Amino acid sequence: MGHDHGDHSHEGHGHGGHAGHSHGVSADADKRWLSIALGLIVVFMAAEVVVGVVSGSLALLSDAAHMLTDAASIVLALIAIRLAARPPAGGYTYGLKRAEILSAQANGLTLLLLAGWLVYEAIERLIDPPEVAGGLVLVTALVGIVVNLAAAWALSRANRTSLNVEGAFQHILTDLFAFIGTAVAGLVMVLTGFARADAIASLFVAALMIKAGIGLVAASGRILLEAAPAGIDPAALGRHLAEMPQVVEVHDLHVWQITSGQPAMSAHVLVTPDADCHAVREEIETWLRAEHELDHSTLQVDHLESGPAGGEHADEHCADPHGVVYRQG
Structure with missing residues (x-):
């Protein structure tokens, strides 16, 4: 008996409640919200570097360094959205849809590398704590909390089912918690003069970065290694x-x-x-x-x-x- 072949394939770009969210008009909406968050972060980051140098605070400089990776993650996300929207051509039969996964992996790796540097610097400061202007640290961190809340809100309006956008969101969320820790350190320094609070806050920031970085690298790695999606056995x-x-x-x-x-x-x-x-x-x-x-x-x-x-x-x-x-x- 000859074989009767029933070969069939078709592609759907949306699933469940987020149908088609990463394409067309919604992709433009994602770009708009990402751009708003990027603007907020870049402006505040520049100011924070200046205050961090003047106050001598590693916690502020570490927050600023993390904000630099925030900005980079959003730029990568914007580039990935543009690449993923290109139609399939040549040898790229799926188009460049996986550009966003490469972006998410880069975001995770930068978080881990930066966290390693922060841990090293913070340990040095725990051993030999420098003078830190606690008042400047406290005020700057409080403003940073407000800025990151606004940026996180903007990114939450974009499509977080995209690992690419979720990567940028995790950067912002981690930075929000980092600023809270830095504000607490600033308050401790103002009230008690305990200079090592700055280095302790930096270690807290690094721990958050490691957690977010591992999550992003693992999630993007599963996709790059062709593992089954979470929830499907x-x-x-x-x-x-x-x-x-x-x-x-x-x-x-x-x-x-x-x-x-x-x-x-x-x-x-x-x-x-x-x-x-x-x-x-x-x-x-x-x-x-x-x-x-x-x-x-x-x-x-x-x-x-x-x-x-x-x-x-x-x-x-x-x-x-x-x-x-x-x-x-």
Whole structure:
């Protein structure tokens, strides 16, 4: 019996409540909110560097350095949005949608590198604390809290389901907590004269940066390494497909993310000799969309081969199936 192939693929750009959010008009809205946050950060960062040098505060300079990575993360996000909007061309069959994932990874790595430098500087200051103008530190940090609240609000209006925008948002949120810690350090220095409070606040900033950086690197790394999206268990998915009516075996099952919010799947499905390949494929696709928001699926559906004595067998259908083979029962 010849094979009846039911190959089919289609792509959806939106899922659930954030349908199509990273494209078209909404992408323009993202750029507008990101630009507003960028303007707020750059203006305040310049002022903070001056005050940090005058007051001798490492906490303020570390906050300013972190704000520089905030600004860089937003610039990267804006560039990534522009690149991701380009249509597929040449060898880039998905376009440049993963530019935002590279941006998120760069954001995470800069956070980790900067945190390492801050830890080193803060430890030196704990050993030999310099004189710090606590009043200037307190006032600047309080203004920084207001500026970061405004920037965080602007970014919260953009599409945070994008790992790219979420990376920039995490930078801002980390900086907000850092300014709160710096304000507390400034208050302690004003009230008690305890100069090491500045270095302790810097260590607090570094800890926040490490936490945010690891999260971003891990999330973007999963996408770059083609891991299954969070919330989708490939083994459970394969077992369920193998138990669907008229399906005998599923192999070469792969689940990955093209970019944030765009999961994809491919699989080779064997069905009983009397099954309607196209009907089975449509049933599988309907289930994938309803249960897992998997709108981009590529399924090869074939009839099960007959053995020499007329029996059915699937053992030699593929010479080298990738991954686990799921069979009914």
